[in-house]
Amino acid sequence: MKNRFLREEFEKNIPGEIKKALAFCSKAADELGLPIFLIGGIVRDIIINKKNFDVDITVQGNAIEFAQSLQNKYPEIFKLKETHDSFKTAKVVFNIDGKCVDLDLASTRKESYPYPSGLPVVEKIGCELYEDVIRRDFSINSMALSLNKDSFYRLVDYLNGYDDLQEGVLEILHEKSFIDDPTRIIRGLKFSVRFGYKPGEKTQKLMRECLESGQFDNLAGERVKLELKQAFNLNRAECLARFINEKIYRLVDTGISALENIDEIAFDAQKTISEYSKFIQNNDNIWLIYLGTLLSGCIPEKINHIAQKLYLSGNEKSVLLYAQALCEKQGFLRNSKSRFEVYEFFEKAQIESIIVFLIKNKDLKDKVDLFLNGLKDIKISIDGNNLIQMGLKPGPLFSEVLREVLKARVNGEITSYEQEIELVKKFN
Ligand code: CTP
Numbered sequence: 001m002k003n004r005f006l007r008e009e010f011e012k013n014i015p016g017e018i019k020k021a022l023a024f025c026s027k028a029a030d031e032l033g034l035p036i037f038l039i040g041g042i043v044r045d046i047i048i049n050k051k052n053f054d055v056d057i058t059v060q061g062n063a064i065e066f067a068q069s070l071q072n073k074y075p076e077i078f079k080l081k082e083t084h085d086s087f088k089t090a091k092v093v094f095n096i097d098g099k100c101v102d103l104d105l106a107s108t109r110k111e112s113y114p115y116p117s118g119l120p121v122v123e124k125i126g127c128e129l130y131e132d133v134i135r136r137d138f139s140i141n142s143m144a145l146s147l148n149k150d151s152f153y154r155l156v157d158y159l160n161g162y163d164d165l166q167e168g169v170l171e172i173l174h175e176k177s178f179i180d181d182p183t184r185i186i187r188g189l190k191f192s193v194r195f196g197y198k199p200g201e202k203t204q205k206l207m208r209e210c211l212e213s214g215q216f217d218n219l220a221g222e223r224v225k226l227e228l229k230q231a232f233n234l235n236r237a238e239c240l241a242r243f244i245n246e247k248i249y250r251l252v253d254t255g256i257s258a259l260e261n262i263d264e265i266a267f268d269a270q271k272t273i274s275e276y277s278k279f280i281q282n283n284d285n286i287w288l289i290y291l292g293t294l295l296s297g298c299i300p301e302k303i304n305h306i307a308q309k310l311y312l313s314g315n316e317k318s319v320l321l322y323a324q325a326l327c328e329k330q331g332f333l334r335n336s337k338s339r340f341e342v343y344e345f346f347e348k349a350q351i352e353s354i355i356v357f358l359i360k361n362k363d364l365k366d367k368v369d370l371f372l373n374g375l376k377d378i379k380i381s382i383d384g385n386n387l388i389q390m391g392l393k394p395g396p397l398f399s400e401v402l403r404e405v406l407k408a409r410v411n412g413e414i415t416s417y418e419q420e421i422e423l424v425k426k427f428n
Pocket of ligand 1: 181187
């Protein structure tokens, strides 16, 4: 292993308060004689000059005991937030000059997978660093950076991660990696799209073999969801296109019918999401637009089945189902004559469902724009109290009257409070 020190990269890419927190960890670890490292994504990102504030630290020993010793040593500025006893990990936070610095502390661990796609079992805690890194996904994520004083900044790179990173290749670490954990295929897609890296030939072959094997019965849906979310939230057409073309969708459901013109649809999806981004309140939901686009031609039972498999929330499921329903009844919108018909078509839909609809029905853009830019925010000025004052008896008629007022407003037939009152008088 080549001796590399990442002093310059570390100093440049790690914010000051995190550096200070790491210096405290370093001091405490040295006193205990514990080897301690930055590990995984953060080391990768330091090398390629990307900001990453997910600070993962691994301790060659017991991370919970280490966290407790930090607690004793720095009671004023340190808090142990939570521990996970079976993995011996801890989430901790330092208060550095008034800023919270969150750190994830893990013990080095050796793992094995008793059956394909299942969860790993821990074989040993506090093992050699090599055994901890060999259990990981890609070589670019397998590097560690020493935080002990006598070797600070030293890169520990057993598996050629540094060179792979420079060459932009994704290599898994052993033949069974995808079989053990097929979610790594989606992770590979994410890293490939995010950084523009390419899976090496052997890695591609193993990926294809795993997808062909179909051995995903034990695969936990929530883990697939987590990775899908991260990949599609990149909002890159390439992700959806490759998800289908490389048959990665099989990890979600082998029965997803591959759309013929997927490259074009993926392109439209990225473009539409970017164009309508100001309407999307939560960028974390972008992935639902991609998934919705993929499933908008399925029957609701299929969507329900997939939602159940992926442990989608009620709201996430309704975005998908609503998008499908809008697409199915697109004829109504096509034939709509009044502004209120457009309003009614979209009124209950969430923005993500509307964007799926637009991706699949580009020719109806004018009507979607009319709704989003004009109709959706129209409100009426009167309410039930006005109706009571005007002598109407509370009952089902109330909502009918208020709906008629709304209709007239949306259609532009009335524009003021006074006109609303005049309209209500007709119902008296
Ligand atoms: N890891 C793995 N297999 C997985 C998930 C994670 O081997 N299925 C390992 C990788 O070494 C990864 C580390 O656990 O670097 C931390 O996982 P995560 O935080 O999800 O990954 P990051 O590499 O930090 O990715 P990102 O930048 O997207 O957060």
